[in-house]
Amino acid sequence: MKSTLLVSAALLTLVSSSPVQAQSAPVKLRFVSLAWQTQAIAAVKEAVAGCNAANKNVQVEYQQVSWDSVQDYLTTSFQARNVPDVFHFESTPVMEFAAQGVLTDMSKLIPAEMKSDIAPGAWATVTADNGAIYGVPFLWESLITIYNKDLFKAAGLRIPTVAKPWTWTEFQQASKKLTVDKNGDGTPEQYGSAFGLRSPTNRIMNLSLGFGGTYFYKDGGRYVVRVGDKEKALLKILLDMQYTSKSSAPESLTAQSPELFTGFFSGKFAMLPGIGVWARQTIAETGPKNFNWGVLPPIKATTQAQGSATQTLSIPAASAHKKEAAQFITCFVSRVNNGKLAAGDWLFPTRQSSLRGAPFQNEANGWRVASDSAKHLTMAPYQEVKGYTEVKNKVLTPTFQQMLAGRITLDDAARQIEKEGNAILAKYYK
Missing domain, CATH: 3.40.190.10 (Periplasmic binding protein-like II)
Structure with a gap:
């Protein structure tokens, strides 16, 4: 009897303790x-x-x-x-x-x-x-424009607001006004804008959405690349500012955004347009003491939409x-x-x-x-395109770089993107 009770007690202890151990x-x-x-x-x-x-x-x-x-x-x-x-x-x-x-x-x-x-x-x-x-x-x-408040004040420019943002035309006019050749040698000491375009694809793709330019379109259940007028709109602005109005600093073509901060702090660049909101931390923490800067709302094309x-x-x-x-x-x-x-x-x-x-x-x-x-x-359409990463790395980035450097025309770039991009996408949409 005693041994039976001991066995029963042991079994009860085992049964009751096992769940506790498992949960611990x-x-x-x-x-x-x-x-x-x-x-x-x-x-x-x-x-x-x-x-x-x-x-x-x-x-x-x-x-x-x-x-x-x-x-x-x-x-x-x-x-x-x-x-x-x-x-x-x-x-x-x-x-x-x-x-x-x-x-x-x-x-x-x-x-x-x-x-x-x-x-x-x-x-x-x-x-x-x-x-x-x-x-x-x-x-x-988002992509924003960071600006030098003192240079804006000296130029007498209206500060765009959330309620009344700049159009891209107004932005271009302001950038031209902020570009100054102080000593008359033909080379500006102060540029209105500095775009960091060494790796231009993300910026171009996301800002083009405001013009209605998506680059990727569905055709019969698959995506294809098309570069039409809506896609060309932003590219024309970038090329105009670089080679016609010359209001965008030439060195920014081969620079990443962080490399532009020194010129921004010194007053060489009045604006850093299309830069990520993260950049504010670098400016706030590493900029000169009492540096007077601010943030402008997204520039308006057809809309202010941005891909992200x-x-x-x-x-x-x-x-x-x-x-x-x-x-x-x-x-x-x-x-x-x-x-x-x-x-x-x-x-x-x-x-x-x-x-x-x-x-x-x-x-x-x-x-x-x-x-x-x-x-x-x-969401920009490119984000759901199978094979986008390959198209970006092999076609979009090198073609945009060639175009911005003046080695090929805008129309040549459009044809190249469509031909080579669609050849790659064909592998993903069989």
Whole structure:
């Protein structure tokens, strides 16, 4: 009898303790982040720590990867099926990975509150034609114009406002007025504008949307490249400013945007048009003391629309913990976290409620004007084109560079883009 009671007690202990032991081991997730600025890294780590503290059953390991290496890192991870549970990337390559079948459709894992709060244009960047969603968009940016207030005042220029923005014609006229040959030697010491056009494709593609130029059109269920009048409109302006009015600094043709800051600080360039909103951080933190600068609203063509990819959080199909990964993303992109993450990167939160809060409506460092530009952001058609990355790298970028350098004409560039671009797309749309 005693031995029977002991066995029964032992069995009861085993049965009752087993679930407790199983629940005591948290699910471990690996999260790959691309944050690189000091403030951004701090915001990401704070958000991860907060999510870990809020849910002891799911613990997230933070892993840093660079933007330069993430494409190769993910490609290798998918091939080896040794994937992170959540990764940070950009919507255009994310949708290319989705087409390969290596990502999780998150459409049923996203809470209704988050779905309704994130801007519709941001969701469009990660949503397939069949309604599948392959990432949660949490950051995006617009292209703005940063200007020297003192040079504007000296030239007597009207400052465009959100209510009354410049047209592209007004912008060109202002750039010409701000271009000054001070010593009469035929070479301006001050240029109205400096476009950073060493890698011109993203800027051209996204700003062309305001003219109605999309470059990629659906034809019989597939995409083709076309360069018509709407696509040529911005290219004509860039060429006119470079070679006719000469109001755009020639050195900016071969410069990246960060290389233009020195000339902007010294007064050589009055405006940095079409630069990303992130640039305000560099100016605020590294510019000369008391440097008087501001932000102008997006320049208006037919509209002020701009294409914009989003920064995203996705779950690989090979992850063993999809539900827990989605729970982490929901926590990570909460209203409070989304605001902090965006502010840390000097970008915009995709959550509309976050964008309405501080610091995004602050006048300091151009936040209010910059934030207002987010309402013009949308998905450009190129973001859903299979093979776009190859067309961009092999055709668009080198052709734009040749045209801007004056080695080929605009019409030659248009023909080259259509011929070579469509030859590449034919491989993807068989």
